[in-house]
Amino acid sequence: MRRVASGGGLVTKKRSKSSASASTELATEPVQADRFSKARSARSASMLEDYTELIADLIAANGEARTTDIARRLGVAHPTASKTIARLKREGLATARPYRGIFLTEAGLAMANSVRQRHRLVVDLLIAVGAPREAAEADAEGIEHYVSDATLRAFEAFLHGRGQR
Amino acid sequence: MRRVASGGGLVTKKRSKSSASASTELATEPVQADRFSKARSARSASMLEDYTELIADLIAANGEARTTDIARRLGVAHPTASKTIARLKREGLATARPYRGIFLTEAGLAMANSVRQRHRLVVDLLIAVGAPREAAEADAEGIEHYVSDATLRAFEAFLHGRGQR
DNA sequence: ACTATGGTGTAGCAATGGCTACATTGTGCA
DNA sequence: TGCACAATGTAGCCATTGCTACACCATAGT
Ligand SMILES: [Mn+2]
Ligand SMILES: [Mn+2]
Ligand SMILES: [Mn+2]
Ligand SMILES: [Mn+2]
Numbered sequence: 001m002r003r004v005a006s007g008g009g010l011v012t013k014k015r016s017k018s019s020a021s022a023s024t025e026l027a028t029e030p031v032q033a034d035r036f037s038k039a040r041s042a043r044s045a046s047m048l049e050d051y052t053e054l055i056a057d058l059i060a061a062n063g064e065a066r067t068t069d070i071a072r073r074l075g076v077a078h079p080t081a082s083k084t085i086a087r088l089k090r091e092g093l094a095t096a097r098p099y100r101g102i103f104l105t106e107a108g109l110a111m112a113n114s115v116r117q118r119h120r121l122v123v124d125l126l127i128a129v130g131a132p133r134e135a136a137e138a139d140a141e142g143i144e145h146y147v148s149d150a151t152l153r154a155f156e157a158f159l160h161g162r163g164q165r
Numbered sequence: 166m167r168r169v170a171s172g173g174g175l176v177t178k179k180r181s182k183s184s185a186s187a188s189t190e191l192a193t194e195p196v197q198a199d200r201f202s203k204a205r206s207a208r209s210a211s212m213l214e215d216y217t218e219l220i221a222d223l224i225a226a227n228g229e230a231r232t233t234d235i236a237r238r239l240g241v242a243h244p245t246a247s248k249t250i251a252r253l254k255r256e257g258l259a260t261a262r263p264y265r266g267i268f269l270t271e272a273g274l275a276m277a278n279s280v281r282q283r284h285r286l287v288v289d290l291l292i293a294v295g296a297p298r299e300a301a302e303a304d305a306e307g308i309e310h311y312v313s314d315a316t317l318r319a320f321e322a323f324l325h326g327r328g329q330r
Numbered sequence: 331a332c333t334a335t336g337g338t339g340t341a342g343c344a345a346t347g348g349c350t351a352c353a354t355t356g357t358g359c360a
Numbered sequence: 361t362g363c364a365c366a367a368t369g370t371a372g373c374c375a376t377t378g379c380t381a382c383a384c385c386a387t388a389g390t
Pocket of ligand 1: 050140141142144145204
């Protein structure tokens with residue numbers, strides 16, 4: 001197919017590859033696809049990140065992390081948490097034996113620590129640029145998973161430069 | 166079950182509800198669950214937001230938005246785009262007839278416009294706080310979907326106060 | 331020591347979002 | 361005027377992340 005626009009029969013434009021300025025168009029595509037691809041990867045990791053952070057918090061607060069507590073904190077049904085914990089185990093981030101609590105491996109703990117630090121940094125930055133505290137806390141829960149190291153370093157420098165942190 | 170920690174048989178702690186300070190613990194849970202819940206909603210909407218924005222961009226640039234172009238820009242296989250476009254139609258955001266291009270409904274166009282504006286605002290803010298341009302562009306593709314209106318207004322005010330925008 | 335109760339596990343369903351493989355369609359160009 | 365071939369559609373696979381329903385287990389308290 002060689003392409004013809006048709007909408008309501010108005011436009012009539014041919015194009016061998018793409019109709020827009022052949023200069024920018026060809027450069028834009030792969031770059032944009034890369035950005036979307038990165039976002040998809042981050043989305044896929046976000047669940048693991050939240051779980052490890054939460055498990056570490058529960059162990060710190062309660063001495064243990066139980067499936068039901070994890071589920072309640074996340075606001076999901078317990079089989080949902082159970083299934084994701086299975087994924088954590090599969091990916092070497094956690095261990096668990098039936099009817100005992102959930103434990104983090106070294107890799108899981110490392111993830112938890114870096115994720116917690118990043119979470120706090122994002123909240124602090126949002127507040128520093130004027131976001132209401134609760135909005136900052138809520139938004140950070142999603143935003144955190146998409147902040148690159150380069151951006152994170154910029155956040156740190158920004159906060160330093162303001163005396164905060 | 167009344168709960169007993171056990172890990173390696175070390176800890177031995179009972180708890181009727183939760184072991185942590187009964188004052189904060191009970192207040193923390195629902196608040197945190199709410200934040201996670203909001204993040205899940207945003208995650209669910211993110212795909213629709215990216216598609217409407219992209220379709221509007223393609224129509225502006227090419228006069229039409231074809232399934233293959235959408236897929237290539239997103240970096241996914243065309244049946245993946247095709248399936249998501251079906252969801253857009255189902256949710257009243259787009260229309261399409263076989264072998265013609267994709268069109269946005271009024272609702273879809275409204276979403277595209279607000280999403281594009283939010284996207285730009287997020288990129289501008291990230292750059293304003295010092296993120297490298299390409300990191301800002303890449304991170305914004307994920308971050309944008311999790312920024313609340315309250316935080317967005319704060320971003321606007323922050324940029325205004327700096328003469329940017 | 332028993333048992334009621336609540337934590338835990340498991341089965342099975344649905345929606346979403348990836349993919350590959352293959353069928354169908356439209357049209358630019360020979 | 362046809363037809364080759366790219367674009368589009370469709371079928372069917374898998375993984376993830378939700379859910380409800382139900383079975384099983386551990387123990388706190390009697
Ligand atoms: Mn999070
Ligand atoms: Mn977090
Ligand atoms: Mn996006
Ligand atoms: Mn965007």
